[in-house]
Amino acid sequence: xxxxxxxxxxxxxxxxxxxxxxxxxxxxxxxxxxxxxxxxxxxxxxxxxxxxxxxxxxxxxxxxxxxxxxxxxxxxxxxxxxxxxxxxxxxxxxxxxxxxxxxxxxxxxxxxxxxxxxxxxxxxxxxxxxxxxxxxxx
Amino acid sequence: xxxxxxxxxxxxxxxxxxxxxxxxxxxxxxxxxxxxxxxxxxxxxxxxxxxxxxxxxxxxxxxxxxxxxxxxxxxxxxxxxxxxxxxxxxxxxxxxxxxxxxxxxxxxxxxxxxxxxxxxxxxxxxxxxxxxxxxxxxxxxxxxxxxxxx
Numbered sequence: 139x140x141x142x143x144x145x146x147x148x149x150x151x152x153x154x155x156x157x158x159x160x161x162x163x164x165x166x167x168x169x170x171x172x173x174x175x176x177x178x179x180x181x182x183x184x185x186x187x188x189x190x191x192x193x194x195x196x197x198x199x200x201x202x203x204x205x206x207x208x209x210x211x212x213x214x215x216x217x218x219x220x221x222x223x224x225x226x227x228x229x230x231x232x233x234x235x236x237x238x239x240x241x242x243x244x245x246x247x248x249x250x251x252x253x254x255x256x257x258x259x260x261x262x263x264x265x266x267x268x269x270x271x272x273x274x275x276x
Numbered sequence: 277x278x279x280x281x282x283x284x285x286x287x288x289x290x291x292x293x294x295x296x297x298x299x300x301x302x303x304x305x306x307x308x309x310x311x312x313x314x315x316x317x318x319x320x321x322x323x324x325x326x327x328x329x330x331x332x333x334x335x336x337x338x339x340x341x342x343x344x345x346x347x348x349x350x351x352x353x354x355x356x357x358x359x360x361x362x363x364x365x366x367x368x369x370x371x372x373x374x375x376x377x378x379x380x381x382x383x384x385x386x387x388x389x390x391x392x393x394x395x396x397x398x399x400x401x402x403x404x405x406x407x408x409x410x411x412x413x414x415x416x417x418x419x420x421x422x423x424x425x426x
Contacts, residue, residue: 142308145308146305149304153300153304158293166281168285169281173280173284207296207373210292210381226382227389227390230378231390238340241341248344248347248351252411252414256405256408257405260404268396276386
């Protein structure tokens with residue numbers, strides 16, 4: 139039991155060393171966006187028209203080159219600024235479609251380019267659809 | 277302005293930090309008890325079940341990269357690619373760690389919706405892979421086929 143606790147503690151510290159700095163930088167970016175990004179623009183692009191905002195948020199999530207969990211402070215700031223909940227869903231879910239090089243390369247290598255591309259296309263389409271459902275239901 | 281930005285950053289960061297730390301520790305606890313071997317055993321049992329693979333993926337902590345070699349071995353041994361694709365999708369979309377951050381920032385309703393949506397998305401992708409299996413299935417290398425026959 140003690141060994142497990144020590145292992146968990148040590149491994150958690152190791153992960154915190156990577157995640158916490160990235161999370162801080164993402165929070166800084168989010169705070170900067172809150173100050174400099176006008177509410178009207180955020181609302182117009184990510185809140186007013188779901189047919190524009192949700193696909194856009196999915197694509198932004200996919201191409202955003204930031205570590206996992208670092209999307210959350212940015213998404214939170216955009217949400218505070220008027221982004222729709224559907225766009226936030228699309229942004230957070232889109233972020234995991236691509237972006238972890240170790241995972242993507244292994245998936246490509248082990249299962250082939252066809253499976254990789256098919257999963258990428260289906261994920262993008264279904265996450266976008268999920269964003270629309272979130273906008274209606276939430 | 278810069279001081280205000282830094283103040284807001286610190287305020288938010290210190291507000292989120294305890295949640296993030298708890299999320300990381302809980303993730304490690306999950307990882308300790310949900311090892312790759314256990315996932316392999318459970319997935320073998322779910323040979324034909326996309327639904328089971330989707331549920332399993334939802335509760336499996338990351339990173340996914342550590343499970344991929346195992347998934348490849350299982351796939352060569354006969355696990356359908358649809359089950360693999362389902363597990364990969366649900367595992368990446370949701371994870372135990374995200375629960376803490378999402379509930380804290382966007383509320384429990386949002387998190388529950390995202391879990392439900394991820395479950396459905398993963399099953400949908402698995403179903404598509406099931407029907408398109410012939411076109412997307414990777415060719416098993418000769419060495420893999422020989423090992424499988426043994």
